[in-house]
Amino acid sequence: MSGSRSRLPIHVMLLGPARRRGAHCGPVLRKTILVVAGVALGLAAAAAAVLVVRTRPHRKPEHAECRIAPTTPGIDVSYHQETIDWPRVRRAGIRFAFIRVADGATVRDPMFATNWAEAKRAGLVRGAYLFFRPDQSITAQADLMISAMRNRDRDDLPPVIDIEVDGGFPATVVAARARAWVDRVRAGLSVEPIVYTGGDLWRNGGGEALAAQPLWVAHYTQPCPTLPSPWTRWTFWQHTDRGAVPGIEGAVDLDLFAGTLSARRPPRLGAMSAAPSPGAPDPHAERAPIVTISGLSKTYASGFHALKRIDLTIRRGEIFALLGPNGAGKTTLINIVCGIVTPSAGSVVADGHDIARDYRAARARIGLVPQELSTDAFETVWATVSFSRGLFGKPKSPAHIEKILRALSLWDKRHEKIMTLSGGMKRRVLIAKALSHEPEILFLDEPTAGVDVELRHDMWQMVRELRAGGVTIILTTHYIEEAEEMADRIGVISKGELIVVDDKAALMRKLGKRQLTLQLQSPLDRIPDALAGYRLELSRDRDALTYTFDVQREQTGIAALLRQLDDLGIGFKDLRSSESSLEDIFVSLVRARP
Numbered sequence: 001m002s003g004s005r006s007r008l009p010i011h012v013m014l015l016g017p018a019r020r021r022g023a024h025c026g027p028v029l030r031k032t033i034l035v036v037a038g039v040a041l042g043l044a045a046a047a048a049a050v051l052v053v054r055t056r057p058h059r060k061p062e063h064a065e066c067r068i069a070p071t072t073p074g075i076d077v078s079y080h081q082e083t084i085d086w087p088r089v090r091r092a093g094i095r096f097a098f099i100r101v102a103d104g105a106t107v108r109d110p111m112f113a114t115n116w117a118e119a120k121r122a123g124l125v126r127g128a129y130l131f132f133r134p135d136q137s138i139t140a141q142a143d144l145m146i147s148a149m150r151n152r153d154r155d156d157l158p159p160v161i162d163i164e165v166d167g168g169f170p171a172t173v174v175a176a177r178a179r180a181w182v183d184r185v186r187a188g189l190s191v192e193p194i195v196y197t198g199g200d201l202w203r204n205g206g207g208e209a210l211a212a213q214p215l216w217v218a219h220y221t222q223p224c225p226t227l228p229s230p231w232t233r234w235t236f237w238q239h240t241d242r243g244a245v246p247g248i249e250g251a252v253d254l255d256l257f258a259g260t261l262s263a264r265r266p267p268r269l270g271a272m273s274a275a276p277s278p279g280a281p282d283p284h285a286e287r288a289p290i291v292t293i294s295g296l297s298k299t300y301a302s303g304f305h306a307l308k309r310i311d312l313t314i315r316r317g318e319i320f321a322l323l324g325p326n327g328a329g330k331t332t333l334i335n336i337v338c339g340i341v342t343p344s345a346g347s348v349v350a351d352g353h354d355i356a357r358d359y360r361a362a363r364a365r366i367g368l369v370p371q372e373l374s375t376d377a378f379e380t381v382w383a384t385v386s387f388s389r390g391l392f393g394k395p396k397s398p399a400h401i402e403k404i405l406r407a408l409s410l411w412d413k414r415h416e417k418i419m420t421l422s423g424g425m426k427r428r429v430l431i432a433k434a435l436s437h438e439p440e441i442l443f444l445d446e447p448t449a450g451v452d453v454e455l456r457h458d459m460w461q462m463v464r465e466l467r468a469g470g471v472t473i474i475l476t477t478h479y480i481e482e483a484e485e486m487a488d489r490i491g492v493i494s495k496g497e498l499i500v501v502d503d504k505a506a507l508m509r510k511l512g513k514r515q516l517t518l519q520l521q522s523p524l525d526r527i528p529d530a531l532a533g534y535r536l537e538l539s540r541d542r543d544a545l546t547y548t549f550d551v552q553r554e555q556t557g558i559a560a561l562l563r564q565l566d567d568l569g570i571g572f573k574d575l576r577s578s579e580s581s582l583e584d585i586f587v588s589l590v591r592a593r594p
Contacts, residue, residue, distance in 0.1 A: 001076055001100070001129060001162045001196060001218070001238070001253060072096065072257040076129065076238070079111040081248050082559050086115075086122035088247030095261060096125040098160060101148045104133035105140035107576055110516065110558075112148065117503065120153070125261050127157025129196060134177045135167030142181045146188035147485055150464065151319070159185055160216060163197040171206025179209040194235065202228040216255075234258060250559075290316040290441060290472050291337065296346035298332055298496075306332045308496045310346070314441075319463065319473040321483035324493035330476040331371065333493070334443050338368045351440060364392050367439035371446045373426045375433075377419035381410055384418060385432045392437035404432045407462055431459065435466075442466065444475040460486060516547040516558060518565070519574035528568055534561055545572075 074096035077084065089097075097119045100109040112128075119126045130145050145159050161181055166174050182193045196216040201207070208230050216236035219225035225237045236255050243254035291314035298307040307329050314320050324330050335341040337348050339355050339362065348355040353362035375384055385401055405411045408428045413421065418429060427447070434442060444463075448456045463473055463486065477483055483490060491501040523542040534557065537546040549557060565572065 001078075001098075001131065001164070070260050072259065072261050074098070074125075074236075074255045074257060075243070075245060075248075076100070076253045076255060077111075077115060077248070079109050079558060081250065081252060082111075084115060084118070085247035086118040086124065089245055090122045090124055092246045094124065094245060096127065096157060096255075096257060098127045098129045098157065098255070101128045101130045102141070102144045103131040105136040105144070108144070116148075125155055125157060127160060127194075129160035129162045131162045131164070132178060132181065133165065133167055134169050134174045138177055138180045139184065142184035142188070145185050149189055150485060151467075151488060152189070158191045158194050158214070159189060160194045160196050161185075163195060163201065166201060171201055171204060172209075174201060175207050175209040182210070182213060196236075196238075197228060199226060199228040205229055207231075288316055289313045290351050291474070292347075292349045293333075293337065294347050294349075296333070296336060296348065297344045298329075298336065298341065299344045305496050307336075307343075310493075310498050312491065312498060312501060314472060314474060315489070317467065317470050317472055318488040319467055319475070319486055321487035321490045322474065322476045322493060323483060323490060324476075328493045329496040330493055331445055334368070334445050334474070334476065338366055338443060339363050364437065365440045367434035367437065367442045369430050369434045369442070369444045369447050373423065373430065375418045375426060375429055378417060380415055380417055381405070381421075381429055381432075382414040384429060385436050388433040389436035394437045400438065401432075401436065404435050407465075408432055409458065431462075439471070441472045441474070444473065444477075446476055448477065516549070516561075517576045518545045518547070518572040519576075520544060521571040521573050524570070528570075530568060531561075531564065 072095050073093060075089070075094055076098035078100035097115075099112055099115045099119065101112055102108045116126060116128070128145065128148050130141060132141060145161075149156070149159055161178055163174065163178055169177070178195070182195075185193050193213060194216050195210050195213040196218065197207075198218040207228060211230040214235040215227065215231045215233070216238065217225045217227055217231070217234045218238040220238075220240055225234055225239070227234060236257055238253050238255045240254050242251045245252050245254075291312075293310055293312040296307055296310040296312075297305070299305050310333060322330050322333070332341060336343050337350070337355065339359050348362075350362040351365045353365070355362045379387070382401065382405075385404065386396070386398075389397070389401065402411065405414055408431060410425070410428050410432060413425065418426060421429070431447070447459060463475075467473055475483070475486075489501065489503050492499050520543050524538060524545075525542070527536050527538050527545070534547055537548075538544075539546070547558070547561060
């Protein structure tokens with residue numbers, strides 16, 4: 001798979017830069033590489049040949065399967081392709097792209113966020129894959145994929161587990177560990193993962209635990225792919241690792257989908273709300289504004305300027321995160337939008353209704369979970385939530401109240417008085433109250449402050465399900481990692497001013513920095529003059545080079561750096577990438593304000 005190895009094995013290093021840009025090898029080429037690598041390591045050529053050939057006896061049955069048109073062309077990419085001109089790729093006839101999330105449990109692909117956003121913007125159907133390392137943490141590898149695709153769109157392709165190496169395990173163990181990954185990702189994303197693999201791992205069988213998964217087969221050199229046992233049909237076929245596509249420098253993997261993307265059944269996504277009726281608007285399509293804030297200011301009698309001309313548009317169905325330090329104006333802004341605080345100037349329109357001129361209609365469309373735990377201590381959970389629904393003029397609906405209470409693990413406590421509940425359970429009651437009248441807009445003001453890990457997990461799962469049902473979510477949080485994981489767009493407010501609003505991926509791309517660390521095979525006394533242009537840092541132990549690059553640049557320079565290292569005879573045994581977190585960006589933005 002394209003650029004699937006961040007930790008480059010010896011046979012990839014031996015082949016040099018041209019080979020690194022490609023994918024894993026076809027069956028014939030892979031055997032040749034194993035022999036070459038064996039010689040390079042000082043092994044006898046005859047022994048290497050025996051190692052390659054000895055698996056041929058007892059080979060499980062395989063068969064070639066051709067599929068007649070229609071098929072749909074696509075690609076799979078990683079950071080090896082550097083900066084991709086995605087609109088040009090789309091114009092070249094490519095209709096889908098699989099984008100690498102990570103290599104194993106620790107090496108994240110530094111170009112994933114950029115490629116993920118730009119492929120969608122160019123109109124390609126996108127999917128994500130993870131290069132699976134059976135000898136590393138299954139949970140960590142699964143959670144990387146879940147995190148990457150948590151906010152996946154309805155039309156995105158299912159997640160892919162890329163199985164190419166055995167990690168020293170027999171095939172049956174590899175399949176069992178991959179099965180555990182598949183089960184965890186399926187539970188986390190409510191969609192059936194795809195297995196990418198070739199025939200080499202399964203020559204003696206062992207893949208039966210994965211037989212039910214859709215197959216993305218890697219097979220070159222023949223007009224029809226040979227399927228590994230136990231699969232009998234393919235869904236995707238990677239037919240070459242040496243393709244050429246306008247908009248991509250160098251070789252790239254080319255794939256086919258067996259069918260048309262428009263005819264495929266959309267992946268299932270769980271939702272608390274009922275499925276949209278036929279003809280209803282797609283909640284994941286490009287959305288019109290649902291909240292429009294214009295020229296909003298708030299000055300208190302003391303002369304303190306809490307808000308200074310805020311202009312903001314919230315899109316229907318998105319998750320918008322509002323970040324800012326204490327006292328920045330987050331809660332004031334939310335309270336004005338919810339009609340609790342009167343602005344000094346400006347206007348707020350919620351779903352077409354002005355909050356000042358048409359308060360009742362606007363407020364009925366908004367649910368609010370405040371920071372403060374304010375409930376009637378002597379009422380039961382059921383009465384509290386039901387009463388809140390009635391305040392908005394909604395008819396009684398025991399079924400809806402029951403659904404909310406069950407979703408928030410409050411059903412067994414429905415007859416208990418609020419005063420007897422723990423702080424975490426009281427927070428759940430506030431969320432239930434906010435959802436009682438079925439709002440289209442939900443404000444969450446520091447919703448996980450002071451709650452336990454279990455509630456935080458349950459609450460974010462509920463947020464995802466509400467978003468899948470079309471509810472617009474606006475949240476403030478001090479847990480910046482939550483905003484980084486959950487939000488579609490992010491706004492940063494400081495000293496009453498909105499200093500930036502952007503798509504999360506675009507914000508990370510424009511303001512983030514990324515680092516590439518190369519663990520050297522042999523220490524260096526100094527950085528060669530020929531590498532001065534890369535501004536590399538040599539570690540204290542002199543056994544690692546760190547390259548920092550700006551994601552805004554058209555060319556990251558990674559491939560050129562790797563080629564130059566190879567030309568200079570500087571080998572490396574490991575490669576790791578890291579990038580600025582949203583917290584790093586947030587801190588730098590706030591500190592930059594006077």
